[in-house]
Amino acid sequence: MQRTQFAGMACSIARTLDVIGEPWSPLILRDVYVGINRFDQLQRDLGISRKVLTQRLAWLVEQGILDRREYSSRPVRHEYVLTGKGAELCDLLMVMVRWGDRWTAGEAGPPVLYRHRACGNVAHVEPVCSACGGPMHATDVDVLPGPGAR
């Protein structure tokens, strides 16, 4: 939890940040996405403190991003899996990867690649307009007040 809650702001960015804006949350999401589903695996992979990991997982479950599922009853063991809502957040991670690859990867090149199953090519995501299908970057749009504006 950050000091100041963003949730009250009439802004989808602030509200999204309220869900995954805390430190570690996006990396936890990334790990669960690539198949690191258990508490100890996550803790070891990230080097996060166990206390914070407990808090973050509980929050992400509460927000409907992750599902805490029992995979063994004796002894009781749980793993964390993405919900649909959480999987859509991973689209956001792919866009972050795209930016990080372009601006921070250096000459070593990108650490991971994505192969698009539909076409088989290694590719990255491009943002396009839902209406016309053309490229849609932040510099290609005008911002207007919407119905939910305060």
Add this chain to the structure above:
Amino acid sequence: MQRTQFAGMACSIARTLDVIGEPWSPLILRDVYVGINRFDQLQRDLGISRKVLTQRLAWLVEQGILDRREYSSRPVRHEYVLTGKGAELCDLLMVMVRWGDRWTAGEAGPPVLYRHRACGNVAHVEPVCSACGGPMHATDVDVLPGPGAR
């Protein structure tokens, strides 16, 4: 600065978070993007503490996301504007908005709308494959190790 630096990780998500992952940074970026460029305007609009705002702005300038530009020499006054690197980060914000609109906006509807200048329609961004142009979500790809993997 978060407690643990993410920059050392071989992960474009972690490295991107290192640039804009701290609390407030994405909201500062949003404000600058929509034309809130001055220190006091930002401080009032966000309700952020002045100390933290100073730190965040300095960091974003250092990272090449914002440019600190003198717009008056007597008295000396500065404003913050996006660089190209920073503008590309705003693409990421649009994707966050998309997710926030879908999952957190509620019945009031989205607080802001984007009009795509190329086609004139109010629209949102869709992620597509850079190779084939088809929809490319996190569930549509396989993750492979890249050249920059550790």
Add this chain to the structure above:
DNA sequence: CCAATGAGTCTCCTGAGGGAACTATCATCG
């Protein structure tokens, strides 16, 4: 029986964020 595994909980310490006052430079108004 002992050690290991999985999944947390607890405690202590440090340092980042919040709040608010203080500073400095110039412009303008009465």
Add this chain to the structure above:
DNA sequence: CGATGATAGTTCCCTCAGGAGACTCATTGG
């Protein structure tokens, strides 16, 4: 000429969140 105000920060103190690591508890394998 002094008061006021805008702009852009600094500085101070205090609280609380994060880091590190030890401890817990149930169960299982050797």
